[in-house]
Structure formats: C-alpha cells, structure tokens
Amino acid sequence: MEINTKRVWERIHQLSCIGATKHGGVSRFAFSLEDRQATDLVIKWMKEANLHVTSDSLGNVYGRRKGKREGPPVLAGSHLDTVPNGGKFDGVAGVIAALEVLQVFEENDIITDLPIEMVIFVNEEGSRFAGGLMGSMGIAGRLDNSIVDSLIDNEGVILRDAMKSFGAKPDEIHEAVRTKGDYTAFFELHIEQGEVLESQDIPVGIVNGIAGPYQMKVSIYGRSGHAGATPMGLRKDPMVAAGMVIQEVERSALEEGKTIRGTVGFIKAYPGGHNVIPEKVEFTLDYRDINPQNRIKAVNRIKDYIDDICENRSLKYDIITTQNTQPILLNENIVSLMESSAHEYNIPAFIMPSGAAHDAMNLHALCPTGMIFIRSKNGLSHCPEEYSTEEDVALGTKLLLSTIQKSADGYL
Numbered sequence: 001m002e003i004n005t006k007r008v009w010e011r012i013h014q015l016s017c018i019g020a021t022k023h024g025g026v027s028r029f030a031f032s033l034e035d036r037q038a039t040d041l042v043i044k045w046m047k048e049a050n051l052h053v054t055s056d057s058l059g060n061v062y063g064r065r066k067g068k069r070e071g072p073p074v075l076a077g078s079h080l081d082t083v084p085n086g087g088k089f090d091g092v093a094g095v096i097a098a099l100e101v102l103q104v105f106e107e108n109d110i111i112t113d114l115p116i117e118m119v120i121f122v123n124e125e126g127s128r129f130a131g132g133l134m135g136s137m138g139i140a141g142r143l144d145n146s147i148v149d150s151l152i153d154n155e156g157v158i159l160r161d162a163m164k165s166f167g168a169k170p171d172e173i174h175e176a177v178r179t180k181g182d183y184t185a186f187f188e189l190h191i192e193q194g195e196v197l198e199s200q201d202i203p204v205g206i207v208n209g210i211a212g213p214y215q216m217k218v219s220i221y222g223r224s225g226h227a228g229a230t231p232m233g234l235r236k237d238p239m240v241a242a243g244m245v246i247q248e249v250e251r252s253a254l255e256e257g258k259t260i261r262g263t264v265g266f267i268k269a270y271p272g273g274h275n276v277i278p279e280k281v282e283f284t285l286d287y288r289d290i291n292p293q294n295r296i297k298a299v300n301r302i303k304d305y306i307d308d309i310c311e312n313r314s315l316k317y318d319i320i321t322t323q324n325t326q327p328i329l330l331n332e333n334i335v336s337l338m339e340s341s342a343h344e345y346n347i348p349a350f351i352m353p354s355g356a357a358h359d360a361m362n363l364h365a366l367c368p369t370g371m372i373f374i375r376s377k378n379g380l381s382h383c384p385e386e387y388s389t390e391e392d393v394a395l396g397t398k399l400l401l402s403t404i405q406k407s408a409d410g411y412l
C-alpha cells in the first residue's frame, strides 16, 4: 500500500496559494476569508476521499471513515491557520498527511476495525485572536467561553463575529467538548521547526514529550546615577546583576539536563539612557523541559542565584511567574508502536521531545496521543523559508499511515 507522494506535495502547494504574500510566505489567519477558502478546499478533497464531513460549533472540521464496527475512532490532524507571512508546511503537512492516509485506505478498500477520523483544528496559531490552540482546547473542555466577546483582532473585529462569518457557532462552543473515551488515540504529524533532525541527518522524529514553558518576569532595583560622576565602587547597578543572571541562565540550562532550554528574550532598562546607571532592569526568563523535575531544579537554581547576587550587591528584586504549563509525556505504547513501524518500513527515525506547543497537548487530556516530526530545512519555521522535502513528508506520512492502521485495528 503506497501513499501518493505527488498528490500530498501538490496539495500542500495548492493550499499555500491561499493567503500567499508578496514576500513569498502565507498569511492565513484564523476565521478569515482565506482560512475559510483553505478549509473548503480540504473539505472538497475529503469528500472526494469518500469521508463523512461534519464540523463542530468552534469551526473544527471532521472527516470520518467507517470501521468494521462502531467504537471510539482513531483521530489524526492538525491546523490550517498560519502566523503573519508564515510557511507552507506548519499545520498543513499534518492535515494533508491525515487526509492522504484516509484516501489511501479508500483506494485500497482497507476497512479498519475501528472508525478513523481526520480533523482540522481552528485557530492554532493565535496570530489574529490571541492564545491559540483554540480548537483543541475547546474539544478538551479547556476553553473559557467568555473569550468569544473578550478577544478582538487588530481591526477591531470581535472573535464572536469572526467565528460567525466562518460558519461557527460562538454561543454553542460548549457543545464541541469531547470526553475521555470518545477517541481511541490521536496522532499529529508536524514539521519539527528546529534543527535537531537535520543535525542528526534523520528525516523523521517520534515525539516522546512536549516541553511546557515556565516563564517569569524579573525586576531588579538599584540606584540611578550619572555614568561619569558615580565611581564604580559606589554604584548599585541592576544592569550588572542582570548580566550575571543571564549568564547563569545559560549555565543552568547546560548543566541541569539534555532537554532543558533557558532563554532571556526581553530586557529593558529604566529610565534607559546611555549616560545613566539604571534604577531598574526588567527581563523575562523562559525555561522549558519535558522533564518537570529538571525544569523546577533549573527554576529554583536561578531564583537562588538572583537572591544571592542581589544580596551581595545590595539590590532589591521581585520575580513574578507569568506562565507555568506542565510538560507532557506522550503515550509510551504509541512511541514504541511508531518505533517498530519505522523499523518495519525502513524509515530512519529519532525519538525526541517537542520544544514547541501543539494541539496534541490538549488531546493528551482526552486519549493516548502521539506526534510525528518531519525534518525542517535549517530548522526554519514561521517564515517563507520554512521547508521540508517531498521525500521527508512522504516518509512521515507513511509512518502515520502504519500507526493509524495498527491503532484502528486494536494494537493499542
């Protein structure tokens, strides 16, 4: 049973024409006209593959293929919305791969024991309406219903109105909620968006966990002064302390485990002048790991370090935790199922964590969940240069097919 590599490749490129920018990228924001057009094109292909197409109150689209018996279906899919001037593969690859699997089953008269569904999740990126992961949060019952009136895009459009124009039902979003047991498993194929696979020279990744961010805002307070008139020994300079903390962030991330990442992505000095010792420096800290113990070790280490440095230098500080999303370990049976399938089909695959968030994080709350990564050229994503080869997408789709088929035939 072969997947149609050319069809997959052509569909990815056809979708990239909808919302194409003059800079070579794609801008297809959630609930926009372009989002609707892209979704409708995929629905047309879904119907050609003989799928039974439905959509829920959030605007998520499902396509179902019957099994030999009724029962909780195996679900697979991703998203079609993009960031501004984003790439052709993020999300789209996972939607088209899931569709391809179902179409190949149709063409080869494969009826699995359990039904199989594909899904297109709405507003994964959160580029137009903040937050993102909206479709998957909604079905996992994690969505705050009030967002339909509180979220407004840059043009002043309320989420409620955008959803309505898309054909969704903002007053009934609770009806999209699914419960545990509704699905046998969920699979998402996605581009890696990093350089790990490329550096290993391996086309496909089997994801064993999704790192959760622990984010803090740190403010260090000192004493402002003239850059020329204040001798070095008499200063209380929060910028020097901030610099030492930033170095310690790198050290702690390198020393506390292989999978941990530590980042300072924002820094601001007050009042902020080239000849003024700042009175306050503000910066952010972002630690991620799939291992919650390592993550908390690194977080505590940096907090202790800030405390020591500020005490030694007679500075004051405060730390606010702005986000604490728990890391997720994906289903071990699925990881080993994917490993054995990759071996069976001679697909070189590498087990790795995901540093970025995905819809799979929310599906994990509903059913056993797995993810397949495709190698990204130069690790680039969310930009026009985002690229994966035809061969790599095909290998990932083949692994997805085998995993879906075995799961729907009772392997899990």
Ligand SMILES: [Zn+2]
Residues within 6 Å of the ligand: 079, 090, 091, 124, 190
């Ligand atoms: Zn994505």
